Amino acid sequence: MSCWQTIQDYGLRAIGIGERLLPRDDFTLCQQFTLIGSGMIWNIYFGLFALMLGFFLATALALGKASSRTILRKPAEWFIFLFRGSPLFIQFFFAYFLFLNLKSVSPIFDPFTAAWLGALIVLFFNTAAYSGEIFYGALQSIPKGDTEAADAYGLSGWARFRRVVWPTMLRLAWPAYTNEAIFLFQATALVFFSGFPAWQQRGDALYYASYFADKTFNPFVPYPILAFYFILLTLVIISLFGLVNARLNRHLPQNMRRKIRLRLNLVR
């Protein structure tokens, strides 16, 4: 079987298109590359949607935590502590069994027990909490002069936020937010290893990588392939976020621009 044939059969296997049975023996390098690559579809799906939705909630959380009103501040603080203080792995398990219990209450919760929605919600809340903390930190370090200038121009309320506070906050937070994004994509690898089942063997990249490792008893091929894909993904994220960073900093002189520096990426 040629490699092209394999790609046609398994390229979209992770979303259920193509050959139904996974390869069982005589694993070729091409098969491993194709299947693990098709699993990356899920990693990208989870990461992308969680990141985009999380961005808005994170902004709200940051504003809530910075608010002087207790009724807004306390819930935001608790939300952030809840999701940053406990392991994502346990959050996945808890959410899965929670949805499983809710399912018996009402059939509305049916789709929540599937990974595509349930895990997405957990990741969404989780990244919102982490980025909320980053945005909060940035909000605290907005130069006093900026807001005073806004006041001097007679800007207030929404206009002040939209034109001064928000762009500055994003600009200050962006390098850390880039790391958070990379980190989130790596965390998507946990989804199918927690409670959420992979329906019809449609799993993410790590799911297929461990499938191969289990079948061949040889971790030295699938995991480096997985690493290769993740490093590729990381590079893409860095370049995309770099573009945004350049735009956010476009008004500054060259030597004042904040560079994105890669920092620790860790389990959460």
Add this chain to the structure above:
Amino acid sequence: MACYLTTGKHMSIYYSVFTVLILLAVTAPIALLFGFVGASAARSRIAPLRWFAQGYIAIVRGVPEIAFFLFFVIALDQGIEYLRHKALCPDWSEPIRQGNDFVVCQAAKVPLGSAPQWLHETYGFALAVLTFAIVYGAFAANVLFGAMRAVPRAQLETAEAYGMTQRQTFWRVLVPQMWVYALPGLSNLWMVLIKATPLLFLLGVEDIVYWARELGGTKTPRFTDYPHGDWRMWYFLALLVFYLLFTRVSEIVLGRIMARLTKGQATAGGEAQRKAATA
């Protein structure tokens, strides 16, 4: 209820909580040691050693650690068995990799097939500790490397001016001063290490996640005196609370240590402390 929570199986979950705590207590110093050696090597003047250390830090940091957890356990296990195989059974003629199987002679099995159960468990635990130490050692190395560079250059130059050798400068000036710069990073790492402990489950150790799933599952009256429905949600809620408390306590303790370490240091924190004391 009190009877239910003290059944034999429940004792295992309490016991596994201790496993987690022991894992943390054992791993943290080892990872710190790996980190220290790695950071020192990354500053070495011998180029191959430096490249090796920098490569170690870069690779481990670039890949999701969960992949490492799955990878290292098999790789280490097979590596050890392979070395023992070479040493103990030199006249073994068959290839070790037979298609999909990894075959070594009986004497090279680790632990030996005849070994008691507790040895198997300890071996699995030791592998887990080593994996954690390798992965988190790289992160610690990165933190310490940064901290070593953050120590003001003037301090080292002064030491050299006093005629100290490289080694003396390193041990007497650089190492005592770097901790204050390293602590924020290290405490972050500690938090992360706490949150990484549920991954033990993936390494095949029967940890709290395993027991929570096991005990929470539906029990029928046929097999147990305490039948109940699907309680896994509550077991995981308990775990969630356990981890939240643990991180909260760590935060407070680390805050205290930081306050103590900053005392008298030429940093913004130290300056603030001095002002607060004099004011």
